[in-house]
Amino acid sequence: MRNKLHVFIKQFGLPRIIIVSFLLSLCVLAIIYNLSIAGLLSDTLVRTGMHGVLVLAMVPGILCGIGLNFGLPLGILCGLIGGLISIELDLVGFTALFTAILVSIPIAVVVGWGYGILLNKVKGSEMMVATYAGFSAVSLMSIGWMILPFKSDEIAWIIGGGLRTTITLTERYDKILNNFAAINIGNLTIPTGLLLFLITMNFIVWIILRSKAGIAMKAVGDNPRFATASGLNVNKYRIFGAILSTVLGAIGIIVYSQSFGFIQLYQAPMFMGFSAVAAILIGGATVKKASISHVFIGTFLFQGLLVVALPVANKMLTEGSLAEITRIIVSNGIILYALTQVGGGE
Amino acid sequence: MKSQQYVLKMNNISKEYYGTRVLNNINLEIKAGEIHALLGENGAGKSTLMNILFGMSVIHSTGGFQGEIELEGNKVDIHSPLQAMNLGIGMVHQEFMLIPGYTITENIKLNRELIKKDFMNRLMPAPLKQIDFDEMNKEARKALDTLDIGIEEWVKVAGLPVGYMQFIEIAREIDKQNIKVLVFDEPTAVLTESEAENLLKAMKKIASTGIAIIFITHRLDEVMEVADNITILRDGQFITRKNKADTNVFEMAELMVGRQIESMVQHDVKDYDNQPVSISLKGFNVAMPGEEVRNLNLDIYQGEILGIGGLAGQGKIGIANGIMGLYPAWGEVLINGQPLTLNNPKESIKRNLAFVSEDRRGVGLLLDTSIEMNIAITAMQNKDKFIKKYGLFSQKNHSEIRKHALEMIQKLDIRCIGPEQITRRLSGGNQQKVCIARALTLDPMILLVSEPTRGIDIGAKKLVLDTLIKLNKELGITIIITSSELAELRSICHRIAIVSEGKIEGILKPDDSDTDYGLMMSGEYNKLKSKEVI
Ligand SMILES: Nc1ncnc2c1ncn2[C@@H]1O[C@H](COP(=O)(O)OP(=O)(O)OP(=O)(O)O)[C@@H](O)[C@H]1O
Ligand SMILES: [Mg+2]
Numbered sequence: 055m056r057n058k059l060h061v062f063i064k065q066f067g068l069p070r071i072i073i074v075s076f077l078l079s080l081c082v083l084a085i086i087y088n089l090s091i092a093g094l095l096s097d098t099l100v101r102t103g104m105h106g107v108l109v110l111a112m113v114p115g116i117l118c119g120i121g122l123n124f125g126l127p128l129g130i131l132c133g134l135i136g137g138l139i140s141i142e143l144d145l146v147g148f149t150a151l152f153t154a155i156l157v158s159i160p161i162a163v164v165v166g167w168g169y170g171i172l173l174n175k176v177k178g179s180e181m182m183v184a185t186y187a188g189f190s191a192v193s194l195m196s197i198g199w200m201i202l203p204f205k206s207d208e209i210a211w212i213i214g215g216g217l218r219t220t221i222t223l224t225e226r227y228d229k230i231l232n233n234f235a236a237i238n239i240g241n242l243t244i245p246t247g248l249l250l251f252l253i254t255m256n257f258i259v260w261i262i263l264r265s266k267a268g269i270a271m272k273a274v275g276d277n278p279r280f281a282t283a284s285g286l287n288v289n290k291y292r293i294f295g296a297i298l299s300t301v302l303g304a305i306g307i308i309v310y311s312q313s314f315g316f317i318q319l320y321q322a323p324m325f326m327g328f329s330a331v332a333a334i335l336i337g338g339a340t341v342k343k344a345s346i347s348h349v350f351i352g353t354f355l356f357q358g359l360l361v362v363a364l365p366v367a368n369k370m371l372t373e374g375s376l377a378e379i380t381r382i383i384v385s386n387g388i389i390l391y392a393l394t395q396v397g398g399g400e
Numbered sequence: 401m402k403s404q405q406y407v408l409k410m411n412n413i414s415k416e417y418y419g420t421r422v423l424n425n426i427n428l429e430i431k432a433g434e435i436h437a438l439l440g441e442n443g444a445g446k447s448t449l450m451n452i453l454f455g456m457s458v459i460h461s462t463g464g465f466q467g468e469i470e471l472e473g474n475k476v477d478i479h480s481p482l483q484a485m486n487l488g489i490g491m492v493h494q495e496f497m498l499i500p501g502y503t504i505t506e507n508i509k510l511n512r513e514l515i516k517k518d519f520m521n522r523l524m525p526a527p528l529k530q531i532d533f534d535e536m537n538k539e540a541r542k543a544l545d546t547l548d549i550g551i552e553e554w555v556k557v558a559g560l561p562v563g564y565m566q567f568i569e570i571a572r573e574i575d576k577q578n579i580k581v582l583v584f585d586e587p588t589a590v591l592t593e594s595e596a597e598n599l600l601k602a603m604k605k606i607a608s609t610g611i612a613i614i615f616i617t618h619r620l621d622e623v624m625e626v627a628d629n630i631t632i633l634r635d636g637q638f639i640t641r642k643n644k645a646d647t648n649v650f651e652m653a654e655l656m657v658g659r660q661i662e663s664m665v666q667h668d669v670k671d672y673d674n675q676p677v678s679i680s681l682k683g684f685n686v687a688m689p690g691e692e693v694r695n696l697n698l699d700i701y702q703g704e705i706l707g708i709g710g711l712a713g714q715g716k717i718g719i720a721n722g723i724m725g726l727y728p729a730w731g732e733v734l735i736n737g738q739p740l741t742l743n744n745p746k747e748s749i750k751r752n753l754a755f756v757s758e759d760r761r762g763v764g765l766l767l768d769t770s771i772e773m774n775i776a777i778t779a780m781q782n783k784d785k786f787i788k789k790y791g792l793f794s795q796k797n798h799s800e801i802r803k804h805a806l807e808m809i810q811k812l813d814i815r816c817i818g819p820e821q822i823t824r825r826l827s828g829g830n831q832q833k834v835c836i837a838r839a840l841t842l843d844p845m846i847l848l849v850s851e852p853t854r855g856i857d858i859g860a861k862k863l864v865l866d867t868l869i870k871l872n873k874e875l876g877i878t879i880i881i882t883s884s885e886l887a888e889l890r891s892i893c894h895r896i897a898i899v900s901e902g903k904i905e906g907i908l909k910p911d912d913s914d915t916d917y918g919l920m921m922s923g924e925y926n927k928l929k930s931k932e933v934i
Contacts, residue, residue: 266794269773270781279763283726283755284778285746343768 067338069395073355073388080362087369092241094362100232101357102350103248104313105333107255108326109353111302112334114259116344118295119275119288120173122334125184126327127192128169129303132162137308137317138217141226142206151227151312158304166300170293181341185327192324199319221317228315251309255302256346262298271295275342306330329385332356332392356392360385405473407432407612408453408581413467415448415459417825420817422448423465423636428614430581430629435603435613437623437644439656440633441857442829443815446616449633450583454491455484471580488580490573492587498565500558505533505540507557508572514539543571546605548598551713559689564712566591570599574606582606583614586828588622589855592711592884594921600626618829618857620649634658657859675701677737678846678878679723684731686715686722693718694902695731700880702736705872707889708882710899711921716882717758719899720848724748724755726763735846749782754844756835758851758882764835765823772805772819774834779841808837813863829856836864840871847871850882865892886917898925 084094108126115123136158140150169187176183200216208225210217222228234247262268274281274291281288307326311317334344337352360381367380408430415423423445430436440446451458452465455478459465469476471487478484484491498507516532540553549567551560557568566587573582584603588596596619603626607613615627623630624644632639632655639655679700686693693715700706710716722729725745733740741747748755757763766774776796779785786797786804805819812833816826823834832855839847852868853861869892871877883889889896890910898905900923908916919925 261795264796266780266784266787266796269777269796273766273769273777273781276766276768280766282745283724283757283763285749285782287746 069391070336070338070351070355073336073359073391077355077359077362080359080366083366083370084362087366089365089369090241092239094365096241096243096245097361098354098358099243100245100248100313101361102353103232103245103252104310105306105330105357106252106349106353107302107309108306108330109333109337110252110255110259110346110349111299111306112330112339113344113346113349114262114271114295114298114302116334116339116341117263117275118271118292118298119278119342120170120180120184120292120296120299121341122181122331123184123296123299123303124181124327124331125169125188125191126299126303126330127188127323128165129162129300130307130323130326131191131195132165132300133158133304133307133311134317134319134323135161136304137311138202138204138209138221141208141221142204144206146226147230148227151230151308154227154308155305158308159301162301162304163297166297167293169300170296173296174289174292188327189324192321196320217319219318219320221319223311223315223317227312230312231309232313245313248309248313255305256349259298259302260346267291267294328389329356332389335392335395336388356388359388405432406430406470407472409470410449410453411468411470413449413452413465413469415445415452415465417448417462421636423452424638426467426633426636426638427641428631429641430612430614432580432612433607433610434628435607435615435626437627437630438614438616438633439620439623439630439652441635441656442855442860443635443827444633444656444857445636446633447585447827450491450585450614450616453478453484453581453583454489455480485576488578489583490576490579490581491583491585492566492569492573493585498557498568501556503554503556504544504551504568504571505537505553507568508540508543508553508575509536510572512576539575540571543575546574547571547602564690567595567599570602574602579611581612581614583616585616586618586855587615588617588619589851592709592921593886595712595884596622618855618861620652620858623652624649632656653858656857675703678702678704678735679880680732680734680737681719681723682732682734684719684722684729684733686718686727686729688715688718688721688727691715691718691721692902693722693729693899696899696903698897698904700878702878703872703876704894705868705879705881705892707893707896708880708899709884709886709889709896709917709921710905712884714899714923715902716899717850718902720755720850720880720882721757723848724753726755726757746782749778749842752843752845754778754839754842754847756839756847756849756852758854760828760831760835760854765831767824768822770820771809771814771816771823771826771834772801774823775805775808775837775841776801778838779843783842785841804841805837808840812837812867813860829860832856833860833864836867840867844877846878846880848880848882851884852881853883853885853888861888868892886921 084091111126111129112123115121136154139157140154143153145153172187173180173184202217204210204217209221231247231251232245236246237244263272270286271291271294273284274286274288275295278288333352333356334348335352336356337348339348339352363384364381371380406429410426410428413423413426414421426449428449438446453469460479469478476487478487499510514532514535516530537553544551544553547567547570551564557565570587573579588599591599600622603613603615617623627644629641629643630647630652631641632652634656677699681696681698684693684696690713696719708716708719718727721727723733725743725748729742733742735751740751761767776786780787780796786801788795788797802819808814809816809819814833814837815830823831826834836852852864856864865888868879872879881889881893893910895907895909897907898920900920905920905923906925908920916925919928
């Protein structure tokens with residue numbers, strides 16, 4: 055019996071057990087404080103759908119051997135450009151959303167390709183280089199946002215140069231996926247369209263991983279010497295993984311923006327990579343292993359924690375600023391904890 | 401009378417991995433100064449039993465084991481390798497456990513570094529104490545000399561051929577003081593006969609100092625040579641314990657396998673000299689560290705089985721690795737008269753070459769991937785097999801992969817739970833069979849195999865060698881076998897090339913005299929012959 059328990063803990067992973075217990079105890083507190091559980095669950099579902107694609111972007115990176123893609127901001131920047139172009143073209147609704155995605159993909163392919171070449175030059179320290187590549191790109195683009203020739207007055211400041219920090223999507227495609235076929239059961243709202251989109255993206259990645267190129271990519275990440283001996287070009291498939299990850303990052307931020315209702319430029323993408331990394335780790339992935347199920351479990355747990363922690367902290371500490379500080383401590387605490395678990399379950 | 405007591409007793413040991421029982425009530429008793437052979441087929445549970453003794457984490461992370469271990473009459477709980485070491489148990493693992501970036505000395509002395517004995521150093525806290533490299537090198541040298549191995553102690557381990565790594569592992573263990581029990585898990589599998597001979601001598605020397613030795617091997621003649629007692633396992637069951645004097649090679653083989661073993665097929669000797677040339681190497685060089693090939697010339701005929709033998713470090717391993725593009729190579733290689741682009745593994749596979757690497761875990765396997773995928777992947781990537789095409793897009797053909805894997809599992813007798821099991825969880829010999837299955841899946845015209853029977857039990861060995869002969873006879877595949885075991889080469893090859901100092905010293909027929917083989921291996925053959933001429 056003791057052995058069975060032991061094996062169970064091993065397989066499910068102690069970190070996940072800790073996170074789940076933490077989440078459960080927060081839920082108990084939420085009930086005690088009389089918070090609406092249905093409301094919290096709705097929020098969690100929305101945030102899962104909102105962050106899911108960004109977390110999914112971690113999977114190809116891990117599988118092709120470049121590790122956790124801390125350079126996710128690169129992909130995010132491509133997505134932002136796509137989003138801006140669709141507004142500049144004065145599109146609305148689903149047309150706007152899908153144009154944004156379609157425009158950002160080729161940009162992300164080119165950027166991901168260069169990113170892959172860079173990572174091939176620094177084998178062994180990909181993650182550190184990736185982090186700084188992400189930071190530098192965000193800073194460079196802060197200059198870029200100042201000089202890009204967008205004309206639409208939703209995007210650009212009317213007086214002076216440069217683009218706005220926050221761009222409202224109310225007139226464009228705000229929550230268009232969230233509201234698509236949304237189901238209301240009492241206080242619980244299920245963002246059907248958003249979740250369907252996430253599931254579709256996961257399905258596409260799953261299909262890619264079962265294709266010839268996907269299988270080669272996994273072999274390269276798993277054992278480069280084996281892959282070489284099997285006639286595979288290791289560098290090529292690492293670039294393939296980097297491109298996939300970057301493209302998913304671009305699509306991810308567009309989905310994120312539509313749910314959020316705003317496009318945020320300048321420093322906003324800086325740390326987005328970290329929460330995606332934390333989520334996939336909590337889901338049970340490691341630097342070498344990741345699967346689609348890790349994306350779902352991880353995003354749900356991570357976002358669930360944040361959603362429940364905030365109102366609970368609000369109730370516990372009525373002092374306004376203290377609650378905000380608690381929220382930051384909790385979210386960064388989870389990220390920190392997740393990062394210490396890089397080794398994973400096994 | 402300590403020597404009369406058992407130093408080590410393992411009582412009623414049972415172990416399950418994920419619900420499968422791999423050891424069932426095993427007993428093992430060993431006296432001080434005894435060499436005790438532990439025998440059994442691939443997957444019988446030998447390594448698992450030793451992992452339990454050594455407190456390896458694979459055991460404890462999979463639910464521990466039942467039974468007890470007594471060391472010098474006291475019951476002990478062993479939870480980690482470190483604890484096992486402190487109790488005086490040493491182990492030379494089947495799969496190497498060395499740190500590639502460290503030198504040989506550092507590997508031998510890892511965690512047991514010697515401290516300089518001067519005054520200042522004594523005052524320092526432990527982490528800041530200075531290490532006495534001279535003294536360490538000296539002791540490492542001594543351990544290496546006991547094993548008669550000539551390599552320099554300051555060389556880095558990374559990239560050394562497997563034969564050396566094995567000796568370094570052993571040197572590390574015999575360098576430890578207070579050792580009571582020393583486990584050798586298939587130490588001779590990668591060694592040539594003469595190296596194995598040295599090792600057996602060293603083992604006897606070690607045993608005579610009162611250390612008990614547990615010796616796992618698939619070479620039964622070695623057992624007859626050094627062992628005092630023998631314990632035989634089969635499928636996780638204890639079969640028998642015998643004194644060496646009361647048994648013989650044939651009985652042991654039968655007890656291991658549980659059925660009679662026919663003797664190895666003798667291959668018909670054929671003259672291949674007039675056949676067209678299949679591969680021709682001209683001025684061929686390979687920069688494989690520790691196994692360099694230098695300006696080598698060799699013609700391999702179509703349809704023959706060519707053996708490549710030689711001592712470790714002479715370059716025999718480098719030849720196949722160079723042809724397959726895995727280590728930098730230059731010179732000329734012609735396949736059926738057409739030049740082969742070197743340093744390009746894809747090209748080599750395209751030209752219908754297939755390779756079974758000697759480095760099973762490093763190059764040969766995706767350890768965390770299923771058996772079926774391991775078998776299929778190379779053919780999938782290079783020959784578009786097991787793939788369903790939808791225009792630009794493709795998907796793996798799951799049912800075909802499964803069907804093929806089941807066929808291979810049956811054909812090569814791979815002992816596993818099923819085709820979905822990951823290869824990390826297979827026993828060493830069964831991993832080897834997966835590697836062979838993958839090479840065969842490529843339908844090669846020329847098959848290069850390095851150490852094909854390394855770590856494989858006698859039953860499976862016959863199976864593998866028979867398979868090679870069958871492929872050669874029925875499909876006309878040209879086969880190049882690199883092996884440390886001359887006897888194996890002589891039983892199935894048409895011609896055997898002996899490599900010395902990176903060159904072909906000579907080519908012999910299987911039935912040439914032992915003296916010729918001996919002379920060629922040591923590189924003296926041509927010197928003596930040229931003297932005769934004068
Ligand atoms: N980590 C593991 N997880 C699950 N099963 C394992 C693991 N390691 C070994 N096994 C299983 O335990 C059984 C015994 O394996 P073991 O490695 O002890 O065999 P062995 O006698 O050393 O064989 P060989 O001569 O091939 O080295 C095999 O059936 C193997 O598949
Ligand atoms: Mg073994």
